[in-house]
Amino acid sequence: MDYKRNPPETFKDVDAMSGEEAQREVKALREGIEFHDYRYYVKNQPVIADALYDKLFRRLQELESAFPELQSETSPTRRVGAAAVSRLKKINHCAPMLSLDAGLEAADVARFIDFVRRNVGDEETAFVLEPKFDGFSVEIVYDRGVLKYGATRGDGQAGEDITHNLKTIAAVPLRLQRRNDAPDTLSVRGEVFMLRKGFQQLNRRRIEQGEAPFANPRNAAAGTMRQLDPKNVAGKPLDIVFYEILSTDGGMPATHSEMLKQLSEWGLKTYDRNQKVRSLEQIKSYRNNLAEERAHIEWDIDGLVIKLNDYAQRERLGVRHRSPRWAFAWKFPPKEEVTTLEDIVVQVGRTGILTPVALLAPVDVGGVTVSRATLHNESEVKRKDVRPGDQVRIARAGDVIPEVVERVDRPGKARGDPFAMPSQCPACHGRVHKEGAYHFCSNRLQCPAQLIGAIIHYASRPALNIDGLGEKTAAQLVHRELVKDISDLYRLTEADFLKLTGFAEKSARQLHQAIQARTRPGLDRFIYALGIRHVGQRIARILAETFAHFDRLARADRSELEAIAEIGPEIAQSVTSFFGQDDNRQVLARLEQAGVQVVGTTDAGRSRPLEGKTFVFSGKLDEYTRTEAEAKVAALGGRATSSVSGNTDYMVAGHDPGSKYEQARKQNIPIIDEDGFKKLVS
Incomplete structure (x- = not known):
């Protein structure tokens, strides 16, 4: 029976059906509904009337109810069938989700094009132009053509698991079209956004219900997608557009334009008016047309993105720490x-x-x-x-x-x-x-306006790693005047936490124990935790290795600090200013009185066994986040990069490594697993 082109309008009585008949019809219905979802939400070209679609959907629900053994998590009926989650779990990305360099002027774009052409040696190289969607960036991973999970961008290395909410968006296929052609593992990047008309209706309802309205569609999309219960997300005016393959164990297309075509064939929605160009004048023309159409497009855009089309040329250009060298965003004026x-x-x-x-x-x-x-x-x-x-x-x-x-x-x-x-x-x-x-x-550790941020930073994973002490808890502690500086954290009791919203006896006990377990922090972590301006994790490690003991660092003057190779006048001034501030010294004294003993390092000036070695990570590690693994390499003198090149010394392969693994294998780069990495850095 053809449920795609010529679906029936009458059906056999469910009570008269055998299990085998029901199984065949359920399979055909699912494939038909997936096809019609693709035609309606992705292609905007429906081939059946809405009433007939509704009839097919109800028939599938009826069969799944009558034959529970046929229910499936990938069924179209399960888009709003997931249970609420207790919290959003962290999940590592298959590949870094980078941000973009941006500019407002045509001169900025001209410099970008000149840079690309000089470095790839091709005056006729092509670019692909896409609108810059003003939405919420996500990664979605498919396993053998079936949606496995989806996550927020987060810090670019790891995000929050929002699979339960992504499944409610009709344009997100639960199973890919042409699954036989899809790779076993496919990680794609897309932008979730809220339609303007739906945004205004949503805000109207929030105001009528006494809730604060969202500031703009982007905030509304982000806030909605972080809901714990998918029933609160279903029916919201959300859509998605896909624009990049982040990682795959299959072959990559040779160009970006071919990649967009491949995404569309798999049923992943792409913008249908992307354009391939070769000149600045063509880019200007596209931008002008986009700016004129902007007010009539159903969703917000804030510029266009210019991407080098050829993937081999992209590989030669590489990436900076947070942005690719082969892409640029030309933003609209405000x-x-x-x-x-x-x-x-x-x-x-x-x-x-x-x-x-x-x-x-x-x-x-x-x-x-x-x-x-x-x-x-x-x-x-x-x-x-x-x-x-x-x-x-x-x-x-x-x-x-x-x-x-x-x-x-x-x-x-x-x-x-x-x-x-x-x-x-x-x-x-x-x-x-x-x-x-x-x-x-200057009053970094005591100022009420800074205190919430200081507590969050102090408790963060790279600092003292106090599990359970996040933004909401920090804000309550400050607003209820339970914490007036960070030393007060160590004086809190379980009874204090029970006064806070969201705490029961178990969670209060766990957080109290987590804080008390951090009374002997390592020197580099403690330096970083203090939030001294310009002192990040790397500088904190250098200071710890150089001075070995906290009191020696606190007494150091600018000349001692500037004598260190990687410490300039700006950092030296910031460090001496911090320790010279009387309010900060008082807080440090109170931390000591509260029982905090900073563990100094006795290996200042130690050897750096990974000096000159370059690492690339691919796949998920069990005992490290990507950031922690890269920090471990840096602490031992090595460096971590995001792309494989002739300078790569080690490929560290975790679970489900992506295309970088294959690149390393083809270039005969040494590949080690997580156990090998742990031995190397131990």
């Missing part, structure tokens, strides 16, 4: 409106940076009501010469963050003197110091 600047206040961020903020007469900018906007820093306020009472032009930079672009008019006499940054922090009255164009509160 949307603008004029309103009255009513006042300027100073906001203290979680990293201590002081930002002047304009309070505005509310104005609609691109469909979002804006009542406050950033002024960036003191120099910007003075350059624009804006004061309360001025008429100012407001833009949503990147269509999201509002900012004051310029003063348009000054009706009558402006109120007050030109703006100046305060000498004391508005949140804690600590000393404010200036670095370049920005002002910072």
